[in-house]
Amino acid sequence: MPTAEEKFVDVACWSCAAPVVHAQLFCASCGKVQPAHSGADYFEVFGLSRKLAIDTTSLEREFYRLSRRLHPDVYTRASEQEQNWSLRNASLLNDAYRTLKEPIARTEYFLRLEGVEIQEEGKQASDRKNPSRVPDDLLEEVFELNMQLEEMRMTRKTGDDDPDLRQDLLTAKQQFEAQLAETDNFIQQLWQERDEALASNFDFGDQIKQRMVAALDRRRYIRNLVRDVNETLDT
Amino acid sequence: MAEERVIGIDLGTTNSLVAFMYNERPIVIPGEDGLNLVPSVVALDVQTDPTARPTVVVGNGAHKSLMLFPDRAVYSVKRLMGRGAEDVQDELKLFPFRLADNIQSGEVLRIRLGEMEFTPPEISAYILRQLKRNAERYFGGTVTKAVITVPAYFNDAQRQATKDAGRMAGLDVLRLVNEPTAAALAYGLDREKEGIIAVYDLGGGTFDISILKLQDGIFEVIATNGDTHLGGDDIDNLLIALAIDDIRGDLGVDVRSSAEAIQAIRKAVIEAKIELSSADSSRLEVELPEGHHYCREITRVQLEALIKPVLERTIGPVRQALRDSGLTSEQIGEVVLVGGSTRIPAVRHVVDNLFQLAARGKKPHTELNPDEVVALGAAVQANILAGGSKATEDMLLLDVTPLSLGIEALGGVVAKIIDRNSTIPASSTEHFTTGVDGQTNVAIHVLQGERELAKDCRSLARFDLKGIPPMSAGLPRIEVRFLIDANGILHVSAREQRSGKQAEVEVKPTYGLTDEQVETMILESFDYAEEDFHVRQVIEARNEADTILAAVEKAPQHPAWQQLSAEERTEIARLDRELLGIKQGDNLPAIRQATEALDKATRRFAELMMDQAVSSAIQGETMESASTKLGQGPTAPHEIAPAEFK
Numbered sequence: 001m002p003t004a005e006e007k008f009v010d011v012a013c014w015s016c017a018a019p020v021v022h023a024q025l026f027c028a029s030c031g032k033v034q035p036a037h038s039g040a041d042y043f044e045v046f047g048l049s050r051k052l053a054i055d056t057t058s059l060e061r062e063f064y065r066l067s068r069r070l071h072p073d074v075y076t077r078a079s080e081q082e083q084n085w086s087l088r089n090a091s092l093l094n095d096a097y098r099t100l101k102e103p104i105a106r107t108e109y110f111l112r113l114e115g116v117e118i119q120e121e122g123k124q125a126s127d128r129k130n131p132s133r134v135p136d137d138l139l140e141e142v143f144e145l146n147m148q149l150e151e152m153r154m155t156r157k158t159g160d161d162d163p164d165l166r167q168d169l170l171t172a173k174q175q176f177e178a179q180l181a182e183t184d185n186f187i188q189q190l191w192q193e194r195d196e197a198l199a200s201n202f203d204f205g206d207q208i209k210q211r212m213v214a215a216l217d218r219r220r221y222i223r224n225l226v227r228d229v230n231e232t233l234d235t
Numbered sequence: 236m237a238e239e240r241v242i243g244i245d246l247g248t249t250n251s252l253v254a255f256m257y258n259e260r261p262i263v264i265p266g267e268d269g270l271n272l273v274p275s276v277v278a279l280d281v282q283t284d285p286t287a288r289p290t291v292v293v294g295n296g297a298h299k300s301l302m303l304f305p306d307r308a309v310y311s312v313k314r315l316m317g318r319g320a321e322d323v324q325d326e327l328k329l330f331p332f333r334l335a336d337n338i339q340s341g342e343v344l345r346i347r348l349g350e351m352e353f354t355p356p357e358i359s360a361y362i363l364r365q366l367k368r369n370a371e372r373y374f375g376g377t378v379t380k381a382v383i384t385v386p387a388y389f390n391d392a393q394r395q396a397t398k399d400a401g402r403m404a405g406l407d408v409l410r411l412v413n414e415p416t417a418a419a420l421a422y423g424l425d426r427e428k429e430g431i432i433a434v435y436d437l438g439g440g441t442f443d444i445s446i447l448k449l450q451d452g453i454f455e456v457i458a459t460n461g462d463t464h465l466g467g468d469d470i471d472n473l474l475i476a477l478a479i480d481d482i483r484g485d486l487g488v489d490v491r492s493s494a495e496a497i498q499a500i501r502k503a504v505i506e507a508k509i510e511l512s513s514a515d516s517s518r519l520e521v522e523l524p525e526g527h528h529y530c531r532e533i534t535r536v537q538l539e540a541l542i543k544p545v546l547e548r549t550i551g552p553v554r555q556a557l558r559d560s561g562l563t564s565e566q567i568g569e570v571v572l573v574g575g576s577t578r579i580p581a582v583r584h585v586v587d588n589l590f591q592l593a594a595r596g597k598k599p600h601t602e603l604n605p606d607e608v609v610a611l612g613a614a615v616q617a618n619i620l621a622g623g624s625k626a627t628e629d630m631l632l633l634d635v636t637p638l639s640l641g642i643e644a645l646g647g648v649v650a651k652i653i654d655r656n657s658t659i660p661a662s663s664t665e666h667f668t669t670g671v672d673g674q675t676n677v678a679i680h681v682l683q684g685e686r687e688l689a690k691d692c693r694s695l696a697r698f699d700l701k702g703i704p705p706m707s708a709g710l711p712r713i714e715v716r717f718l719i720d721a722n723g724i725l726h727v728s729a730r731e732q733r734s735g736k737q738a739e740v741e742v743k744p745t746y747g748l749t750d751e752q753v754e755t756m757i758l759e760s761f762d763y764a765e766e767d768f769h770v771r772q773v774i775e776a777r778n779e780a781d782t783i784l785a786a787v788e789k790a791p792q793h794p795a796w797q798q799l800s801a802e803e804r805t806e807i808a809r810l811d812r813e814l815l816g817i818k819q820g821d822n823l824p825a826i827r828q829a830t831e832a833l834d835k836a837t838r839r840f841a842e843l844m845m846d847q848a849v850s851s852a853i854q855g856e857t858m859e860s861a862s863t864k865l866g867q868g869p870t871a872p873h874e875i876a877p878a879e880f881k
Contacts (some may be wrong), residue, residue: 064453068631072660072721076409076620091660091718098657 025089026069033070033078036088041113042096051198052110052191056101063097104219107187107212116209118216135218138179145172145225152232166233173229176222183219190215241380241409241621242370243613245417246359246397248313248440248466249575251275252607253366254614255373259626261421261614263607264373266294266365272606273369274298277361278308279349293365302502305331305494307349311468314440315344315355316400317392319746326464329472331494343748356396356748360403360758367404381406382617384609386441387413388461388552388637390683391695391725392746398722399753409620411722414438415445416634417612418573419454421603424615424626430568431457433556435586435599436609437549438574440466444553446560446567452629458559458656459637460552467508467576469545474504474533477541478519482529496523511535512578539581546585553589559656564590570599575606633658636719643680643689652717655685662718666732673705677713681725696747698727704734776826780818783833787811795843807836 011020011034018029025045026033043050046062068074070093075086099105111118134142148169155162194208243254243261250272254263263271273293278300280290292300301308314326320338327334335345335352345352363383370378383406385397394411401408412420415434422428428449436443443461447454478500482488490496503521510517516534523529557564570590576582587593603611619627635656641649642665652663667677677700684692703711712732719725748756787807790796796804814829 064451064455067453067633071631071633073410073619073631077622087660087718087720088662090721091662094658094661095663098661 025093031069033075033082033085033089035085036092042099042109045093045096051195052107053195054100059101066093103184103187107216111209111212114209116213118213135221149228149232169229169233173226176225180219180222180226183215183222187212187215239380239621240374240378241382241617242378243610243617244363244366244381244383245610245613246362246383247275248311248438248468249275250606251362251366252610253370254610256614256618256624259624261611263610264370266369268295273365275362276301276308276310277358279351281307291361293361302498305498306333309346309348309358311440312355312358314464316359317390317396317746318344320344331497341746343746356400357403357756359400363400363404363406364758367406379407380409382410382412382613382620383408384414384417384613385411386461386463387415387443387445387459388463390638390693394723395747399748402753403756403758405758410616412613412616413445413634414609415443415573416454416456416632417616418571418608419447420615420632421608421612422571422600423449423454431562431566432569432571433567433590434571434573435577436573437576437582438466440468442466442549442552444556446556446562453631453633455633456635458556459635460556462548462552465548470508470542471501471504473541474508475500478504478529481531486527486529488527490523493524499523507533511538512580542581546581549585550589572599572601573605573608577605635659636661636723638683639685640717640719641682641692643682647689648687649682649689649692653719659719659723660721662716664714664716667713667715668709669703669711670708672708674708675703675705676701677703695725700729703731773821773823776823776830777818780814780826780830783830784811784814787837790840793844795840795847798843799840810836
């Protein structure tokens with residue numbers, strides 16, 4: 001079986017004709033920026049396999065290293081063509097780093113790469129108008145919270161405050177924040193499961209992905225609740 | 236030494252500066268008057284000749300006009316950059332901007348200055364051109380490349396307007412750098428700093444807060460926030476309002492409609508404000524028109540109470556930037572103060588409270604002059620872009636976009652496509668389709684801002700995706716790529732994926748100038764025309780002088796010469812020598828004057844020669860030979876009356 005690198009040796013550097021590995025943004029041999037590969041995914045940009053558990057410290061180090069090679073500042077005096085490639089490649093690098101360094105963005109990106117349909121965080125403008133289904137175990141708490149939020153909004157509309165109710169809402173918020181952290185932990189646990197499954201060629205990837213989607217939905221739902229409390233209390 | 240000279244420019248609301256890296260250190264290049272700060276004031280010279288095109292004066296020279304002829308001068312024009320008539324209404328109440336009457340919605344503003352009109356980028360271009368000239372005089376050579384700083388919180392339109400201004404001034408703007416980031420670069424040059432710093436930048440008209448991570452020469456901006464309409468100007472306006480109230484109450488005079496009085500008050504309150512940063516009280520004294528005199532004491536305590544609401548407006552953006560960076564104020568290792576307004580003790584107090592500096596045994600950084608630090612940082616970035624030197628070889632700036640980019644979706648809501656605080660360059664690829672069979676156009680509305688509804692965000696541009704191959708509704712798949720470049724400016728490209736056809740993107744920038752418009756406003760071309768005209772006039776005047784000098788040289792050979800008195804001949808000789816000297820120079824009026832003087836002195840000689848020529852004609856010579864003889868004498872530039880035949 002060819003190694004990942006051999007499989008992708010597909011182009012020659014425009015400048016020195018050395019082979020350029022797929023998704024590589026500059027030539028390893030002469031250092032010149034390469035035409036943008038539209039097909040490169042964010043993991044490939046960093047030379048990573050499609051694993052979810054990432055050491056963000058080394059990701060940052062690599063991001064800085066690549067930035068020094070690709071940033072448009074370095075190409076101010078280069079040809080217009082190289083300037084354009086630098087702009088494209090640097091934006092790809094930045095987009096990749098931004099996505100991979102954040103656990104949730106990384107998980108969502110991974111799922112999309114794997115062809116799983118998900119509701120993307122923040123992208124959907126209708127997000128808050130059309131919240132996803134209430135997770136079953138939260139039904140009661142959510143019902144209670146919405147009652148309290150409505151009451152608080154009415155109180156505040158008249159210019160008043162209700163310290164007891166405020167305290168109740170803050171307590172509820174804390175509980176939801178704890179659940180948010182719990183969900184985050186769970187998502188990271190799913191990363192481990194998936195990365196291990198990949199390593200052992202054990203195929204229950206789809207099942208794990210579905211659990212990830214569910215966890216993300218749950219997270220989004222709780223996050224919106226916390227935001228609602230913050231907005232109502234003006235904190 | 237870098238290969239080419241790239242200058243760093245701080246184009247400020249109140250003052251502008253130009254700086255350059257010299258021997259590994261950034262230095263500010265002074266103007267002809269020896270001063271580092273060029274006031275961002277542009278004025279039209281008062282013309283004695285109504286037909287001549289007025290001259291534009293910039294800086295300290297224009298300051299005088301501001302006091303004497305307020306309708307011919309403009310300041311704080313940065314507040315109008317990239318903005319439309321509907322978003323400057325508040326500005327117009329506080330600043331003596333006189334807008335042209337017929338500005339359409341979505342159109343670029345035009346400011347009236349005397350009898351002329353200018354767009355804000357043109358006014359800024361005059362300031363930039365002055366800085367460029369200052370640099371050129373300093374170097375003794377041309378400068379064509381520059382880095383210009385902008386407030387970090389400037390939106391796309393404001394950035395584009397600044398870039399346009401640079402082009403009009405004949406500058407290739409290699410990069411727009413955010414002001415707080417530039418300040419961080421200037422400070423970062425000094426020390427091997429690692430860690431998290433915050434830059435609090437309160438200038439004349441804008442406020443920025445940026446949080447950066449410094450590591451191994453990388454300056455990574457983590458979060459930025461601000462208010463592009465908050466600064467020292469606002470403090471001045473509060474003081475002016477106070478004085479106007481006083482004057483009405485005490486003297487019974489309403490000075491609101493007197494631009495001269497307002498400018499006099501403005502000057503006085505700025506002086507008092509500055510004094511109150513070091514003194515506990517100051518005297519506000521203004522001579523008003525019609526012999527009125529206004530005078531009052533103002534204490535620092537009073538000033539602080541008055542400006543508290545202005546200073547508190549900086550707290551929200553700081554908190555938001557901290558939230559966005561995921562850091563608490565205690566995690567901020569160092570705070571850098573930038574902008575003249577940070578000299579105010581009350582501002583330092585706000586900063587101290589925000590970051591608990593004193594409580595942590597820390598002090599904000601003020602070692603570099605807060606008026607100059609941004610320009611110095613611009614020079615550092617200019618040096619990096621010019622190829623770098625030893626001092627900057629490891630430095631790299633990774634900045635962010637201050638505002639989220641979005642597209643208007645169904646129902647007027649905004650779908651975010653690039654979040655604020657994304658490292659730039661940043662991009663996003665979105666897919667669009669058609670809603671009607673055979674539809675060939677799709678309109679896209681791009682916005683910038685954090686609000687959920689399109690009407691509350693800043694409209695950047697409306698794009699028409701044209702030339703989509705006619706297909707059933709929903710079948711075309713148009714891929715649109717939005718790219719924010721390293722200047723924070725948006726670029727858009729589109730492609731219909733099924734046909735692979737490049738869809739045409741027609742950009743209609745809101746409140747922006749088209750490329751063609753910018754082209755017509757380039758000052759340099761106008762400048763050259765101006766210069767060319769002057770050079771041509773000097774050449775013509777020299778030619779005139781040469782003609783008369785040549786004639787005088789031959790004059791003694793002519794019999795008429797003998798008819799002149801000794802005094803007349805001495806006078807002609809004296810004026811001849813004088814003109815010979817003056818015509819070597821470029822002084823057009825002097826050349827003309829000396830030519831005229833010599834011409835006048837030789838007029839009697841010309842007449843005598845003329846008489847002789849005419850009499851020879853009568854003696855049988857032909858007119859032809861007579862005129863040949865005339866040609867040998869000092870004819871031109873004399874106006875010769877038609878010969879009278881007796």
